[in-house]
Amino acid sequence: MHTKIFSATPIGIHAHLVEVEVDLSFGLINFFIVGLPDTAIKESRQRIQTALKNSGIKLPEKKITVNLAPASLKKEGTLFDLPIAIGILQACKYLQMDANFLEETLFIGELSLDGSIKSINGALPIAYDAHKLNKKRIILPEQNAHEAALIGSIEVIGVKNLVELIFYLRKEQPMTPTLTDFHSYIAASQATDLDFSDVKGQQYAKRALQIAAAGRHNILFAGPPGSGKTMLAKRLPTIMPNMTFDESVATSKVYSISGKLNKEPLVTQRPFRNPHHTISQAGLIGGGTFPKPGEVSLAHNGILFLDEFTEFKRDTLEALRQPLENRMVEIARVQQSISFPASFLLVAALNPCPCGYLGDAQKACCCSPMQLQKYKDKLSGPLLDRIDIKVTVSAVSYEDAQAKKTVDAISSASLKEGVNKALAMQMIRFGTENKTNSMMSATDVELYCKLTPPAEQLLKNAFTKLSMSMRGYHKTLKVARTIADIEHAELIDVKHIQEAIIYKS
């Protein structure tokens, strides 16, 4: 008596097929599982045995051998509880699923001791790839049914407990597949109550954020404590375009694996992640025995906000260079290397000096020149090279603080209009929405950053006067390109260059 059930496990953000083979034979009554790490096997065996007993089923008095193949694949235990239990019931003919049904169906789920089926991490990437694995149906915990159903390419059966599932599999009680309409779901869940009009004053910083969003330029804020850097950064997602279905799925996969979907089937708003500066390198970049995504991946298609940028450990910041460059994270392991997506906009914030008041109009800085130098040295050159826009945020003035919201009219909607205009220009320029001005190579810059003669003269003067590096020169052009794009201007003009130079210091 032998049977084979299909299951799957996420590796990185992709699903891999796992065959659950169950064999019943005469011999000493016993229950073996092979193909899982030792500790997981012990726990799994106990959960399955107890869950079956509490669902009114006694294990067959035979020698039960379960094999999870391929053995070489690293597996985490709990989501195989359900396929193993179903495999045992099929092998002892308690269930009689036909060969086609078995071939077409994926089972995933963790069992509770009382026989209920508990939600698992990683259901979304498995459902997403199920079609590619030649499956037509996925049977999984009820709590995971909505995230899986949003994919739309396979039949999704969400189950509460073993008894309910057994009735269904014995064709004694039909079950309705879960259906979720993505478009109405996403429309209903994209509203946010944050708006740039909540931030008083700071026109200059808001403009810099508009440019950052329009060309996906990484940005650095320097400003005294309490100047509203966090408040500004938090509102950046409100001026970025709504997430597309593909973006939403890609980001949600990361959240699904991390168990962070929080009862929402999908992430539909651009994520805003702001890890504390004490975070470990693995926490920020990703890692662990079973590699888990880090903050850079949780910020995929959104914002990574690093406040008190200089307080992060130096090697933690250095590790940011790879994802900033490649828009993904590679984690090397003995058996296989695992990758997670990590395309985010970096917003870094810092105090201008250790005391926080360098250059402040109201309060004097009390730092020594040596302290200032040490502070400056903390920032690595290569990392700063990946930040196109640097902007100083000043403390809010008394007049601005007193201003009524209606007077300070810069709202998210008006900023977003410019962002959308610029993105449309870039879409035409690069022929894809995945490339933006910040990603231009030196050749691209030459090709796409055409200047009017006066603008060219201005840049030439600035180049010598500010002793710009070649890299600095390219950055100025990229930012100027975005500023011109916001206005829908083909040629970069004097005012665009002038403004771009402001963001260099």
Ligand SMILES: [Zn+2]
């Ligand atoms: Zn100071």
